[in-house]
Amino acid sequence: MTNISVEDITNDVAQHEPTTNWKRYFSFSTDHKVIGIQYIVTAFILFLVGGIFAMVIRGELITPQSDLVDRSVYNALFTMHGTVMLFGWTFPILTGFANYLVPLMIGARDMAFPRLNAVAFWMIPIAAILLMASFFVPGGPAQAGWWSYPPVSLQNPTGNLINGEVIWLLAVAISGVSSIMGAINFVTTIVKMRAPGMTFFRMPIFVWNVFSAQIIQLFGLPVLTAGAVMLLLDLTAGTSFFDPTKEGDPVLFQHFFWFYSHPAVYVIILPVFGVFSEIFPVFARKPLFGYKIVAVSSLLIAGVSGIVWVHHLYVSGTSAWMRMFFMVTTMFVSVPTGIKVFAWTATIWGGKLRFDTPMLFAFGALILFVFAGITGITLSSVPIDVHVNNTYYVVGHFHYVLYGTVTMGMFAAIYFWFPKMTGRMYYEGLGKLHFWLTFIGTNLNFFPMHPLGLQGMLRRVSSYAPEYEFWNIVASVGGFLLGVSTLPFILNMISSWMHDQQAPKNPWRAIGLEWIVSSPPPVENFEEIPVVVGEPYGYGKSEPLVAEH
Template identity: 55%
Template sequence: MTQVEFPPNTPHEDNKTQLVSAHTIHPQAWKWYDYFTFNVDHKVIGIQYLVTAFVFYLIGGLMAVVMRAELATPDADLIDPNLYNAFMTNHGTIMIFLWIVPSAIGGFGNYLVPLMIGARDMAFPKLNAIAFWLNPPAGALILGSFFFGGSQSGWTAYPPLSLVTANTAQSMWILAIVLVGTSSILGSVNFVITILKMKVPSMKWDQVPLFCWATLATAILALLSTPVLAAGLVLLLFDINFGTSFFKPDAGGNVVIYQHLFWFYSHPAVYLMILPIFGIMSEVIPVHARKPIFGYKAIAYSSVAICVVGLFVWVHHMFTSGTPGWMRMFFTISTLIVAVPTGVKIFGWVATLWGGKIRFTSAMLFAIGLLSMFVMGGLSGVTMGTAPFDIHVHDTYYVVAHFHYVLFGGSVFGIYAGIYHWFPKMTGRMMNETWGRVHFVLTLIGTNLTFLPMHELGLQGMPRRVAMYDPQFISLNQICTVGSFILAASVIPFTINVIWSWIAGQKAGDNPWQALTLEWTTSSPPIVENWEVLPVVTHGPYDYGINNHSAELPSSTATEASA
């Protein structure tokens, strides 16, 4: 089974000459120390993103565990409330800007997009490397801010609070986010040009993998929204350090304008985190269900629809900010509309699973787990999209429950699914499936035990972002704390599995899943130039059981199970 042909006497034969020339500059394979250098290979950069992001995930997760341990009792008896505020601010910041976004689009996007479209690299390799190397200094600024008290104004950095608390730390926080935003803009330019201009000529647009469609929509959305956040943060930096009064209410500034600038980016940021994960879902499910994806065009165009509609929903974060009635009505409607293209994807994945020859690999388990978690988060999101209910639960733990089901139950589950699915391609070795299932069970239990009770806490009125609370909430908080410990423990088998499998795991072969997208037609791991000869597409990326492409399970790699 193959998706490439190398016909004789075609222009693709000329690539052999180019490859010989290229290999006088580049080795056949990179050494381990090359991953610590300024390397322009998209595959190296993708792994650099993934590993760096995972390190920050561990740091942000440690902050979360400390906060949950503090919340096991109503009093501030573990850490100082100011330190709690700093942990709360930087936990959210690290998880969003240094874990989910860099790993989802920076890690998987850089590694997979050129391979999926038959390109040798990204359009601008040096710009790609620069985009990555802006992230470690950003992380260093955030962690270094703790020497100056830590940013304590929440990840939203709302003025006037951000103007009067730990100004040096707040300035470092702002500079870190500007660096990450710059990285996102540079990377997005690269993705757009690469996908539009560098796919192999034989690949039609209805043969482009859905992960590439999702990455394209994500990059366009980042280009439209990220500069707005950068502008708002630079103005806030001026207010803190240079005596301006853009957002100082006592000097004629307007704090609501900052909220508009912040949320114009930061709600689309939810789609920056989840759209690449949707792309991962669209790749994992057909392969492990051995069925063509249901509604290819609908899923592809729904990514574009989310990109467009997602720019017009930000005010639902501001329903309690004196928003006039007509604006509440408009953004309630737009918020409910954006759920439609998301629902299209959910129904497409469920229909793909229906009747499939499902193999319950670790990748598939996390993909199915994502479906349940994201639907839960999506339903609570629809409730908060309506102004009357949102006003009732605003700034309560109901909001915390919602976005953790969407971002942890959605994005993080998807990242895990992607790692289990493409680990053989990246390393040439299989991950241990038994430990993968242990990882999944612990993660599923920990996620629900941590975040499900928060819905009830919010409905009962417990405010978010506080270290001390009314004793009536102690029982539910203790359940959440136990869940957070289980969730933290779930990372241990995953980390051991990754390290051990990378060193001594079972050899994978080039295509252990018998998948049909182009990245599986090259070696595992791919050579520096990806292919000896550029591939020619001969069929669709999800044609399982179509045109003589087998839908049977590869018996050597997974256990067969009925749907």
């Protein structure tokens, strides 16, 4: 395969600025590495905002009475918490790592469309500012939950055209357009800009998983964006797509929403699976077990993800045959996922393990994911789902996936590639302290939600029966511990980045194109495009990854 440059694909090419100072992170940069860090830092700031909302929620729930904030404020807080954590934290930070790493991992000088890449990033702060501005409009921010189901989301008690729900829908639509632009960029880059010799079955699994996730984005995200626009028209233009008082169908919105929003879970978690596949071989000093099967399973997950969404609608008047069909398809997702778990276990088994901070976070995230997978299988079963629907059992499962797996996986990625991005080494002691606070806090916070749900405690409520108090106290203590856990992380990142001591070029002795360049990488990544000849996970093997020039 010949090397194809950005110029061969598009005329939308900009010269990268040579500056290396901090000002470039506040500019309209077209360097994929700068954009990647812009995404990551912006996402973490929004993570802190969403975390503050979560701690207020847990503060309210520590007692059975609604005695901390007004009920409408509580509704706004849990709506904004979910929205910020999904659209402001998980999607942007994963996009940030994909931006930074994919061109380096495939031997490209940049993304296919650099200016489009920059525009996609700057839409994220705009969406975030809109969400935060909704606190200052009459009636406050949206209160219909991050899913925004009608007819609740169609209620407009203030009577104003500009209200929290309208602003929420605008922000979600902007975020969706940004993600669609990013998906086009990633798919084009991976298909067209791989270095000579970088065949599909020499690509790192992280790239495979980003590719699979972005395919889901291309097919699913336009549906959610269309649904958001239709709901916006119902609110502002008098249409009646989803308004039951005007012969609209509110359940139709649920189909629009979940057709994308359940596959979105795989958009989020597939890159994290890629992180696991990069970290486990390094810290076990073994090749990734079943590389090709693991790669293909990513595409299989992407394909099956398009036929599972109705398990969110089991109690929405869904017909019996549809319940049975989507129960089977949902359970089938566990097959390619189980293949990955088996491969990671086989990679770790018998390896020369080193439990540095990246390995601790990846290993801990894997343990929590297995537990989340078990509860996910139970939720795919119609009888169990109908019993626990709309209870804290669902919330507990969801947060084991989104926090226990995705967020801890992202921390693993931050620690693993921090030396590459900054040229500095983090403090191992602070990293391990961060891990244990996070791992313990995650289990204290989200495990109690499972017995609460099985006992019948409904979610989205600010007050509850006294018999649920014990588990809520435990969950709130865990939530506060998670808040505290971010402090050593922030201290570690800032102090390490400002420290003068350079990190080794490749502190992990990892195999991968991103590790053959300096840390941080030069502006155009490679002085000369490498020619790939070896295996992507050839730990313990003698052949090199790239040919000598």
